[in-house]
Amino acid sequence: MSLPGEAGLREAWDYQPNTAHYDELTTPQGDVRPYWQPLFDSLKAAGPDDLAIRWKGAQRLIRANGVTYNVYGDPHGADRPWPLDPIPLLIDPREWSSIEAAIAQRAQLLNALLADLYGPQRLLHESLLPPELVFANPSFLRAVHALPVPGDIRLHLYAADLARSPDGQWWVLADRTQAPSGAGYALENRLVTTRTLPDIFRRTRVRRLATFFQAYKDTLLGLALTRKENPRIVLLTPGPFNETYFEHAFLARYLGYSLVEGADLTVRDRRVYLKTLGGLLPVDVILRRQDDSFCDPLELRAESMLGVPGLVEAVRAGNVAIANALGSGLIETASISAFLPGLCRSLFNEELKMPSVATWWCGQEEPLQYVLEHLSNLVIKTAFPGGAQDPIFGAKLSASEKSALAARLRAAPHLYVAQEQVSLSTVPVWNHEGLLPRYLVMRVYAVPGPGGTYKVMPGALTRVSASLDSTVVSVQRGGGSKDTWVLGVEQESEFSLLRPPSHIEVNRATFDLPSRVADNLYWLGRYVERVESGVRLARAVLPLLSQESDPGAASGLKIASSILSGMHYVRPNQRLERDLVSMIFDSDRRYSLGWIVHEVRSLAWLLRDRVSNDAWRILNRLEEGFRTSRPPESLQLLEASDLLDQTILTLAAFSGLAMEGMTRGQGWRFLDIGRRVERSAQMTDLLRHGLAGPPADDPGALSVLLEIADSSITYRSRYLTTMQADLVVDLLLTDETNPRSVAFQLARLTEHVAHLPESQQREGESSSRRRPESKLILGLLTSVQLADVPDLVRPGEDGLWNGLPAFLDRLSKDMRRFSDALSTSYFSHALPSQQLRHV
């Protein structure tokens, strides 16, 4: 543990910000600002050791809850732990009320701007806004012009990035209008920070976030156009590879909505439906975290495979509402900011309450001249959203680069916008050396209330820079984040949505299960079981490797290696011991335990909104065990057996949670079907390869088989020490009371299949004959129940087992057909879509 030494202890609170910037904690004279004093005193009183310990706890919580973000373009970037600093940013109540008023005004102004541009375009006709900003803007979606919008509200969630200049004034850096991210991270930051500093949080009067999310829910509920009583609201995500997928899953769970991907939705009769196991269910409101142009491959961006074909037409027909309204990305650009003061005066007859960072759109003569004369002091950006170029800092350009840029500006001035270089304020962040100043940008959020006035979240997502060398503040670029405490008393009763389950609509009825989710649950069940059987196999073999003097061990080892190679766990002609270690630890090797465990975690990630936090923690622990690097050769066997023991316990915990913690809905059913299918397939394979040799009642071999099958104790309690092949086969194959036997699995599967929903409503099917999966499973169960074990295991004329191999082969083939039939009946939503284009 790296705690600061004695010297560090004395200096930990010695905080030295750069006086050229506004510092949130201290005045230019170096005094702690009064509203920070209580927090600062508490932290100081507790001491750095205490903070370090609390902080380690918080990091564990973040990892365990799987609070992550994805980094684009980084092969190892998938779900990194979310970086959160322990010290919150404090905001004084009076200052907050002016921020609040300014953000509410700005949200309302931008909403009015969208209403006009996607409607009568009066602002263009009256020359209040240059039409280039609309006509030349690739984000102006003509297909969604004049689409009906409930209450003329297009911004159902608005976000603004704010920064503070040296004189203490807050400025708007950027607007987020189509699918603003981060509100969920702000909430998660609050949950973690309050658990890290519970005593301090209790003593400080901090405004709560929950009412804001309740207001957001109310807004979305109010969007339902037809079925107002009990509308179905879904959260549409681009999928697990999106940067903020964690947040999508987190918000879906917190708000009580189904998390869906484009392929889970379909349009019929100009209505949107969710494809579920129970058929098509109407959808009333879509909370989308997908960009405008990706929402409908028919009318918007044709190459998008993420969207829902026909969605725009469904909106047009007034059958579904989308939040934020399609097309709202139009104004997510700096060039609009230059015109907001004038628009605010002409539309609302008021002054804009918070300025935007100074902005010049180059499409007009005067601003262009100004920009050309002041290139060195400005940041040049593309005028429209989606401009692939990074901002250009005029100060960093050489003379020749500058004149090349000036030529580009003159050639197509309307494509460029220039902004003043922003000076950011600093705030202390904690690292184990003490407090260090870092730049900050604060993202604030607003939702429309009744009557179209906006309510601002009393809190924010604060992001801090990675160092003082760069003013780039981005989690993508290595920065961090902070909870934001708005001080003051509550204006109304504020409570947490996470508190009473009764307030979250319990809308997870079993028939709501999207087919894609059922598919993933089925495979999660299969992979978890595959890990377990692999672990049991390895665990049974390991002791044999170190006990070669034992007379029974030689035949045990022989059968074990036959099973291991038959089931493709080890490769032929390799040293068994070394290959076994690789089969356990080498996660780059396909079908190694480490590899399967990684697959389990990836599947669970796809199901992040369906897997409980406890189950997620267990799966994280499972993967962590395998992720640690391979131990040195001398310790491998020892480490391996520890890891295997640990894994068995972790898996038992997962099964326990699944058995005890999941409602007996279709989700649980598919998870369990997956486990049963895999267990019966593994057991069948075990018998096939374990009894591949000539028939014999070899006690060494049979006891290894029982050990792998986790049935030794049952066997001994019945038959004591007598080892007989027919008794072993009976216990593992046909005994319906043994939870490890094939017969037991088939009996459970038969029950499950009987409870699956009828399929006539599913896509592309019209009749409801007896389903193939139901026929197959009945056939399998009957053939095992009727199997004549003593006859199967008697030596045949050729000196081999009489009928066992053929019987097991048939069993294994029919199991595969059963799995395929299930896929066809329930998971076949994944047919590829294609574009049909005129030529």
Next chain:
Amino acid sequence: MTLRSIHTTTYSYSEPVSLCHNEVRVAPRSTSRQHLLRHDLQITPEPENLAHRKDYYGNDVAFFTVIEPHKTLTITGTSVVELQPADAPLPHLSPTWEEVRDHVRLHRNPESLDAFQFLFASDYVKPSPAFAAFAEPSFPARRPILEGVIDLSRRIHTGFKYSPHATTIATPAAEVLEARRGVCQDFSHVMIAALRSLALPARYVSGYLRSNPKVVGAEVSHAWVSAYCPGFGWFDIDPTNNVVPAEGHLTVAWGRDYGDVTPARGVALGGGEHTIKVTVKVLPEISAA
């Protein structure tokens, strides 16, 4: 004169399609010189629903969904249109191209604001210095705009080779400018890009040609260009045939480029490989009298 057009689009699939959503723009719009008398849209298999609307540019769009599994989809639009002869302005009396450019730049009235939106880059048409250089010989200083437009059309007609398999709809106009070969869509995109590069508004017109074996582009859907001329309005010109459309051209839809007026597009679930066949017939309507 009254014309009847029959536009048939047939999609054939190797595998059944279980669901498809489609959008077609095949109903001729009514304009100052053409009047749509009747329009009928036949779709096989029968669609689950069919809705007509006007798009952003005022074109008629039909949206429909087919849920019956099918391996062939046929869309037939039949229209009867009354056509007036075009009252072509005298090119040498039109305003100079610089006047047009400056007039539109100020966009002081609804008509010039409407024209203003056809000045910018769109998906298929990206103005560039190369296009400006290509346009310049047709637009010496103070030349009346329509003379310039007619000259540009003539240069495309004589300088480019009509070559049905040289390009696809994905071929960028800049490549067509280099290779100097393509079909009516390509020539129209080149001409529009050239005009927009001089800050002159230009739009893309999709339509039909009266069936005539001597004319290029008959029997399939056709495309040409419209240039803005204040005081007159929009002036149509067909660079593929180098003609000013008169009674042989039937306007269906207009927009910034092909992407805005694609005659038929759709998204299908399943279907495997697909092929598309399009036929267009435009014949004088024989009245019953």
